Amino acid sequence: MARQSSRTRSSDLIDAIARSLKRHSILSRQDEAALEELEPGTKSLTRGTEFVSQGEQPDASVFVLRGMVGRYHTTQSGNRQYLSLHIAGDFPDLQSLFLQEMDHSLAALDEGEIALIPHEQLKALIVKAPNVATALWRQTLLDAAIFRQAITTNGALTAVQRVAHLFCEQYTRARANDLAEGDTCSLPLSQTQIGQMLGLSIVTVNRALQSLRKSGSAELRGGKLTVRDWSRLQQRASFDRCYLHIELCAEPMATPRGRARTPKRS
Amino acid sequence: MARQSSRTRSSDLIDAIARSLKRHSILSRQDEAALEELEPGTKSLTRGTEFVSQGEQPDASVFVLRGMVGRYHTTQSGNRQYLSLHIAGDFPDLQSLFLQEMDHSLAALDEGEIALIPHEQLKALIVKAPNVATALWRQTLLDAAIFRQAITTNGALTAVQRVAHLFCEQYTRARANDLAEGDTCSLPLSQTQIGQMLGLSIVTVNRALQSLRKSGSAELRGGKLTVRDWSRLQQRASFDRCYLHIELCAEPMATPRGRARTPKRS
């Protein structure tokens, strides 16, 4: 948990955090000043590293700087069920700020880097900067909306639909976080992991991927997702991005309504 | 949205809200005083009434006083996917405080009554009483933990396990909210609705219920769930209540650690 002291490096990091919050919330100059006082540590992760475990009581929350992070339950039979994926700009673990014990684990799905923000600093920040507090709260609500969608996806869609839906969600989120390159974004999951995410066997995942590839909708190769035909993909998935609440969600106390950001599609 | 003016009635209502928050969070005398200033409206609901709809932008949040409330997505094909169930003492809709547009709907599953707390009052309260703010935030995090578990339940369990798990969760939550009577609690769902909750057909639900009934684990009759053999039920469900975080979760700024409440089992 090496604390990062380099002046420039640390302010880059805080910029990244501020930018992330400003995607959905409006921060005042005072809020941004309060953010400056954070002193997050950073940590590099290799693919597969579990850095928060079910049952633990972390004393810091995580912000993803680079790479992809997965949350998962470990079932009594030892199987893994992925719950959500997180990319650079996400806070995958704000819940540990207010719930003592982790009910799931977090691991890097890729080589990456995270920032660790001590809970005491976050709690101080929340008192000092109420707009940051609501922005972080909102962040946890956005996560919850994604969880709810996963319930529906896993409960009501066929195998191909589920895979297509996962692709739509990841690609849309990547674009919203400025991480997509044209029709491509990073998705470093094995077919086994996709299965553990969607409640499918590896064989079924494989056939679903082939179906999407052969129909020219999208393909996954070498950890990169390429969207070949967005509207077809979206259609096969019954994807409706409203649950992602990508538009600016809310204003601070008494401020003119924000312009809705509508990121262009491929 | 009739505002409730009767003095005594209104203070009962605020007591209920305070009691609910104090199940997991510690409130100071000032916090409780701030709560007193809420002026919630109340609303009676008949079975089936949808009172918040997907796409709306509510200006009040809901607190359940009596009865059961269900959240659900309506899929593009018109099907319903239930996401969570809420009982007296729950806040099923805090997310609308910070996310403009509803991505799901809420309906009464039973005859019941709700309180409606205007968002402006909640936002004022949050500024004035920081412990209430974190308590409400924590409440939304508890909801999210239940959503996550639903992903795993629907993704990794068989039909009988899913129904058993639903029973375990509802019974445990009912006990935690002082709503169980011995080995019985209210669960006013039709078999169709259970199917829409767990991603199963009505036929499969029916057979799963029979299996649980015949093995003497639990039975559902006339909207009442009766647990016949808790340890067997729990076992069939692979239920582990840790995700419900029923123990007191956290203290206000610098206060001795709370005693963990461990509700006895049947």
Add this chain to the structure above:
DNA sequence: CGGCACGTTGAAGTGACTCAATTCGCGTGG
């Protein structure tokens, strides 16, 4: 008494699972 919603049952169909073998991609060491 009739209608209706809900629950129950049987039987046939199917999407996804398991099992098992083969292939591919790629790094490693001889």
Add this chain to the structure above:
DNA sequence: CCACGCGAATTGAGTCACTTCAACGTGCCG
């Protein structure tokens, strides 16, 4: 440079849990 090993992807075949379809039973209310 090639043989080898290993994890991941692919393919085929048989099985099973759950679905769909369809009929019938039951309790309640007008």
